[in-house]
Amino acid sequence: MTLTREEILARKTGRGKAVLPDGSTVGIRALTRDECLEMQELKTIAAKDTFIIATGMTDPQLSVDDVAAWAAAGDAGDLVAVSQAISELSGLSEGAGKSRVPGVRGRSRS
Numbered sequence: 480m481t482l483t484r485e486e487i488l489a490r491k492t493g494r495g496k497a498v499l500p501d502g503s504t505v506g507i508r509a510l511t512r513d514e515c516l517e518m519q520e521l522k523t524i525a526a527k528d529t530f531i532i533a534t535g536m537t538d539p540q541l542s543v544d545d546v547a548a549w550a551a552a553g554d555a556g557d558l559v560a561v562s563q564a565i566s567e568l569s570g571l572s573e574g575a576g577k578s579r580v581p582g583v584r585g586r587s588r589s
Contacts, residue, residue: 494537497564500556506538507561509569525550528562535565 492509499505510518514534521527529550533543541549550558566572 493568495564495568497536497561499560500554505536505561507535507565507568508537510535510565510571515569515571528558531565532558532561535569536561 492511494506494508496504497507510531518527518530518534521530529543529546533541533546536546546558563572
């Protein structure tokens with residue numbers, strides 16, 4: 480199937496839920512390409528992870544400062560679960576895209 484210009488511009492990021500170790504959930508969305516590029520400019524893994532969560536978690540929505548405070552005081556498993564779920568939805572996790580078109584991440588062949 481070939482997409483039209485209008486269909487391409489109307490596409491939205493994927494959405495889903497991240498399940499925390501205690502079974503509770505938060506709403507998430509995939510990062511956009513521009514957000515992924517912005518994240519790559521960050522220097523530390525902690526800064527990148529904080530950015531991923533603050534940008535991709537939608538319900539509840541937290542600021543970078545909120546996520547940093549959560550990381551400093553909360554259970555690491557919670558943040559890992561959210562970060563991994565956002566990364567997978569965004570096609571950033573290790574091995575993402577291997578069953579898709581070679582060299583193209585985040586889109587399946589139709």
